[in-house]
Amino acid sequence: MDKLDRxxxxxxxxxxxxxIPQVQKIKLSNGMPIHIMNGGSQDIVKIDxxxxxxxxxxNHKLEAPVTSIMLGEGTKDKNAHEIAEVFxxxxxxxxxxxxxxxxxVSMLSLNKYLDNTLPVYIDALTQSTMPQKELSIxxxxxxxxxxxxxxxxxxxxxxxxxxxxxxxxxxxxLKSKEEHYSxxxxxxxxxxxxxxxxxxxxxxxxxxxxxxAVLKTIDINFGKMxxxxxxxxxxxxxxxxxxxxxxxxxxDAVQSSIRMGFKTVTKSHSDFLGLEILVTIFGGYFGSxxxxxxxxxxxxxxxxxxMLVSLQQTGYIAVAADVKAENAKDAVVEIEREIExxxxxxxxxxxxxxxxxxxxxxxxxSLDGTLSTSEVYKGLVQFGxxxxxxxxxxDKILGITAQELKNLANKYFVSEEMITVVAxxx
Amino acid sequence: xILFDKFILDNGLKVLxxxxxxxxxxxxxxxxxxxARDENPNRTGFAHLFEHLMFEGSVNIPSxxxxxxxxxGENNAFTNNDITNYYITLPKENIETAFWLESDRMxxxxxxxxxxxxQKKVVIEEFKQRYxxxxxxxxxxxxxxxxxxxxxxxxxxxxxxxxxxxxxTLQEVKEFFFKHYAPNNAILVVAGNIELDDIKxxxxxxxxxxxxxxxxxxxxxxEPPQIEARKDEVERPVPLNAIYQAYHMSAKMEQDxxxxxxxxxxxxxxxxxxxxxxxxxxxxxxxxxxxxISGDIDAGLFLINGNLNDGISFEDGEKAISIxxxxxxxxxxxxxELNKVKNKxxxxxxxxxxxxxxxxxxxxxxxxxxxxxxxxxxxxxxxKVTVEQIKEVANKIFQPTNCSTLYYxxxxxxxxxxxxxxxxx
Numbered sequence: 001m002d003k004l005d006r007x008x009x010x011x012x013x014x015x016x017x018x019x020i021p022q023v024q025k026i027k028l029s030n031g032m033p034i035h036i037m038n039g040g041s042q043d044i045v046k047i048d049x050x051x052x053x054x055x056x057x058x059n060h061k062l063e064a065p066v067t068s069i070m071l072g073e074g075t076k077d078k079n080a081h082e083i084a085e086v087f088x089x090x091x092x093x094x095x096x097x098x099x100x101x102x103x104x105v106s107m108l109s110l111n112k113y114l115d116n117t118l119p120v121y122i123d124a125l126t127q128s129t130m131p132q133k134e135l136s137i138x139x140x141x142x143x144x145x146x147x148x149x150x151x152x153x154x155x156x157x158x159x160x161x162x163x164x165x166x167x168x169x170x171x172x173x174l175k176s177k178e179e180h181y182s183x184x185x186x187x188x189x190x191x192x193x194x195x196x197x198x199x200x201x202x203x204x205x206x207x208x209x210x211x212x213a214v215l216k217t218i219d220i221n222f223g224k225m226x227x228x229x230x231x232x233x234x235x236x237x238x239x240x241x242x243x244x245x246x247x248x249x250x251x252d253a254v255q256s257s258i259r260m261g262f263k264t265v266t267k268s269h270s271d272f273l274g275l276e277i278l279v280t281i282f283g284g285y286f287g288s289x290x291x292x293x294x295x296x297x298x299x300x301x302x303x304x305x306x307m308l309v310s311l312q313q314t315g316y317i318a319v320a321a322d323v324k325a326e327n328a329k330d331a332v333v334e335i336e337r338e339i340e341x342x343x344x345x346x347x348x349x350x351x352x353x354x355x356x357x358x359x360x361x362x363x364x365x366s367l368d369g370t371l372s373t374s375e376v377y378k379g380l381v382q383f384g385x386x387x388x389x390x391x392x393x394x395d396k397i398l399g400i401t402a403q404e405l406k407n408l409a410n411k412y413f414v415s416e417e418m419i420t421v422v423a424x425x426x
Numbered sequence: 427x428i429l430f431d432k433f434i435l436d437n438g439l440k441v442l443x444x445x446x447x448x449x450x451x452x453x454x455x456x457x458x459x460x461x462a463r464d465e466n467p468n469r470t471g472f473a474h475l476f477e478h479l480m481f482e483g484s485v486n487i488p489s490x491x492x493x494x495x496x497x498x499g500e501n502n503a504f505t506n507n508d509i510t511n512y513y514i515t516l517p518k519e520n521i522e523t524a525f526w527l528e529s530d531r532m533x534x535x536x537x538x539x540x541x542x543x544x545q546k547k548v549v550i551e552e553f554k555q556r557y558x559x560x561x562x563x564x565x566x567x568x569x570x571x572x573x574x575x576x577x578x579x580x581x582x583x584x585x586x587x588x589x590x591x592x593x594x595t596l597q598e599v600k601e602f603f604f605k606h607y608a609p610n611n612a613i614l615v616v617a618g619n620i621e622l623d624d625i626k627x628x629x630x631x632x633x634x635x636x637x638x639x640x641x642x643x644x645x646x647x648x649e650p651p652q653i654e655a656r657k658d659e660v661e662r663p664v665p666l667n668a669i670y671q672a673y674h675m676s677a678k679m680e681q682d683x684x685x686x687x688x689x690x691x692x693x694x695x696x697x698x699x700x701x702x703x704x705x706x707x708x709x710x711x712x713x714x715x716x717x718x719i720s721g722d723i724d725a726g727l728f729l730i731n732g733n734l735n736d737g738i739s740f741e742d743g744e745k746a747i748s749i750x751x752x753x754x755x756x757x758x759x760x761x762x763e764l765n766k767v768k769n770k771x772x773x774x775x776x777x778x779x780x781x782x783x784x785x786x787x788x789x790x791x792x793x794x795x796x797x798x799x800x801x802x803x804x805x806x807x808x809x810k811v812t813v814e815q816i817k818e819v820a821n822k823i824f825q826p827t828n829c830s831t832l833y834y835x836x837x838x839x840x841x842x843x844x845x846x847x848x849x850x851x
Contacts, residue, residue: 108777
């Protein structure tokens with residue numbers, strides 16, 4: 001046998017093909033669209049109901065998220081305790097949440113208990129009464145949580161960043177304030193609920209072991225829901241930002257939280273795919289430019305990340321890190337320097353090849369298991385895409401050149417529009 | 427049911443293989459039988475700091491991460507009181523890269539003073555980010571040494587204090603490696619759409635040549651029974667007062683463990699659970715409250731943490747908790763409620779087996795406990811618990827003399843000043 005040479009990387013393949021999960025698209029009896037991903041090794045069902053009921057449709061910080069949470073807090077037939085009791089008894093997780101654009105009413109259940117859990121899910125979704133008694137308790141608890149969050153430099157930085165990026169009056173940029181918690185009542189929520197939570201605003205994603213019996217149960221429960229008026233968001237002008245630095249001083253902070261970034265295009269723009277690759281190089285994985293510089297060379301932080309996010313109306317690029325307070329200024333300078341490097345220097349073939357392979361592997365890994373796959377799909381279906389978006393991303397990753405990335409950096413990393421927020425010491 | 431094969435190399439490395447045809451990804455999980463409980467009391471946080479150094483290059487491979495990223499893989503690791511666990515996920519075609527990288531860092535590390543100094547800094551920032559720069563972040567740093575006087579669980583994985591991390595020397599790091607990072611002190615699990623024979627060949631090829639080393643038998647002083655109620659308090663700039671309680675409970679492999687875990691579920695798993703319904707919603711004493719077990723291998727802790735609503739005294743909050751514990755001690759729980767928490771255990775186990783990486787981690791951990799197949803018996807262990815056992819175990823644990831209580835008192839918070847924005851218009 002040959003002597004083992006441990007210095008040489010054993011043969012490996014670059015991934016050029018990814019088997020995309022099959023998604024079946026059908027319509028229920030009432031015309032409601034559903035997306036079905038049948039597979040996995042466990043007898044579980046995950047329901048993700050997309051509802052056009054995110055913050056974008058409101059002018060109040062709490063209206064959308066609190067409406068979604070209140071779904072499970074009482075219906076005409078059941079009080080909050082009774083609803084919770086059913087989900088807990090059958091080991092199911094009922095998980096309503098609302099984000100900037102959409103709400104998701106999700107449930108994870110074992111197949112064998114779906115006949116027990118789904119009717120209660122439907123009851124919560126369609127018959128909620130948003131009882132004031134439960135609402136008062138919820139708001140009090142959330143207010144307390146807000147006070148706790150407000151002691152975190154990361155929270156202060158994030159809130160100020162979105163306020164600066166999107167504007168203090170845009171629903172994407174609204175900051176939490178103490179008075180918000182006394183401005184919401186059951187009637188406000190009920191009217192938002194009636195307007196948004198109906199089949200015209202629903203899109204259902206089903207994953208797990210989806211057999212005929214499951215589909216029948218789903219159709220019985222969802223297929224009769226009435227359609228009311230479909231909602232469209234009132235498009236708000238996408239104004240440009242001016243370069244700005246916001247410092248939030250917190251005298252007892254031992255670290256400073258940095259948020260830096262700018263607005264950019266949405267997922268529907270043809271440059272978005274290339275930007276996904278650029279932002280990965282910049283700060284999207286452990287070997288990224290930012291991690292190498294700020295963590296592995298300087299030791300200023302436990303972690304630094306850059307992310308590219310698409311919302312319906314706009315996208316944004318953001319850098320986030322909690323750094324040693326004394327090094328906050330230097331960290332900001334270094335982040336800016338890394339941006340300039342992307343604009344002025346062409347990325348080496350070696351680094352580009354590495355990132356391509358890494359991203360292909362990451363795509364493959366994001367499809368490991370039912371739960372992970374449905375999470376990925378949720379992120380696509382909001383923009384009207386299916387896994388065909390993955391095909392396009394794959395082609396982009398394999399085909400992109402160093403020059404193209406440099407052009408993107410110059411076009412989209414616009415330092416004159418960059419918002420920088422530092423909370424802690426600076 | 428998670429099926430697996432097992433074999434042991436001549437050097438003592440245990441290898442488990444689980445086949446899952448449904449995933450394109452392979453999980454490669456390497457568990458070392460060393461954790462914070464194995465640390466020198468003057469070098470706490472060492473096992474975790476060491477974990478960071480494992481990513482700084484090994485004898486033959488200057489960078490750990492780069493080749494893995496080239497092969498489309500991702501990795502991470504965690505350290506707790508009992509174990510240090512390293513894991514990789516990557517496309518199944520590139521599985522050999524994982525064997526190459528992991529075997530080389532088991533063989534030896536390429537340590538330098540500079541690398542150590544950087545990782546000390548990184549870990550100190552992790553310490554601050556997780557424990558110091560967060561409201562309530564440091565409660566466990568106070569509660570642990572109250573509950574444990576002898577056992578090394580008295581310090582947290584991150585370490586007792588920052589100076590222990592700062593004072594670490596390169597020599598100590600090297601000694602730690604030779605003491606604990608040996609094939610006969612590790613368990614490897616490979617899971618995915620793979621063949622047993624291939625894994626046997628690769629394991630033999632890459633790990634086979636690494637010599638076995640003498641691993642000193644673990645000799646950890648076990649905590650003597652606590653015989654007096656322990657109380658302490660700390661003041662911090664936080665918005666709400668909080669109570670933290672710790673009761674000593676059984677070790678992981680003792681029969682009482684399952685009943686104890688179910689008691690914590692009865693109290694606080696899910697919105698329908700007792701503490702949420704009674705102390706938060708009905709009596710409005712707490713803003714949040716939870717009960718859970720630490721899950722350690724040696725005798726662990728049953729923990730209750732709650733944030734008190736404004737205007738509620740520590741005494742009233744503590745009394746309300748104690749009334750709930752007395753119910754469990756004195757009144758036989760309804761079969762319905764016991765079934766509810768058992769069902770939830772069952773579903774949680776099934777949900778956790780969706781990801782191939784979770785399966786690999788759980789197999790490795792159960793093998794360390796004595797037999798990987800425990801993973802398939804776990805749901806039954808919980809099913810077997812009776813209403814009588816719940817009462818009996820509650821009576822053993824919930825004694826005032828078995829409890830450490832920390833009052834986390836609020837003091838005025840620092841001012842937050844938003845300075846006038848600096849912009850270039």
